[in-house]
Amino acid sequence: MSNRVQQQKRHTARYAVVISAMLRAFMLPPSTPHYKQPPHDLFGQVPVTDDDIAAWVAAVSPRWLAPERSFRSYVAHYAVADKVRRAKIDGTFYAITAHPRHAWHARLALAAIV
Known part of the structure; x- marks a missing residue:
């Protein structure tokens, strides 16, 4: 694979982690510490x-x-x-x-x- 393709994969993986963390935070019930x-x-x-x-x-x-x-x-x-x-x-x-x-x-x- 080329260097550019590897960079795109890493970039996409980083965004996937950030987006999944944001989704988890918004799906937690209000009594959790994230919603204080x-x-x-x-x-x-x-x-x-x-x-x-x-x-x-x-x-x-x-x-x-x-x-x-x-x-x-x-x-x-x-x-x-x-x-x-x-x-x-x-x-x-x-x-x-x-x-x-x-x-x-x-x-x-x-x-x-x-």
């Missing part, structure tokens, strides 16, 4: 979405996910939005929500029924 959002938005505020709150409650206290009335009460009385905001500033939000706890109370309810 900066804690502050353009206005200097820390954005807290409903999804962030739901992920926090699922990770920290899954017992309060259902019914919806319990969820809303838990979020309001335990200042979950403030806790999420503080965790984002500290950089611990993604670590906490990455490993949700299991709902241990479900086992107790099943044991009482059976």
Whole structure:
């Protein structure tokens, strides 16, 4: 093979590696470290979405996910939005929500029924 053909093959291989890495990065779920959002938005505020709150409650206290009335009460009385905001500033939000706890109370309810 000529020198030019070898250069083209190497060039194509490099681009293939870069493109495959980009595709993998875009296909990862939002909870992975590749998609960590900066804690502050353009206005200097820390954005807290409903999804962030739901992920926090699922990770920290899954017992309060259902019914919806319990969820809303838990979020309001335990200042979950403030806790999420503080965790984002500290950089611990993604670590906490990455490993949700299991709902241990479900086992107790099943044991009482059976």
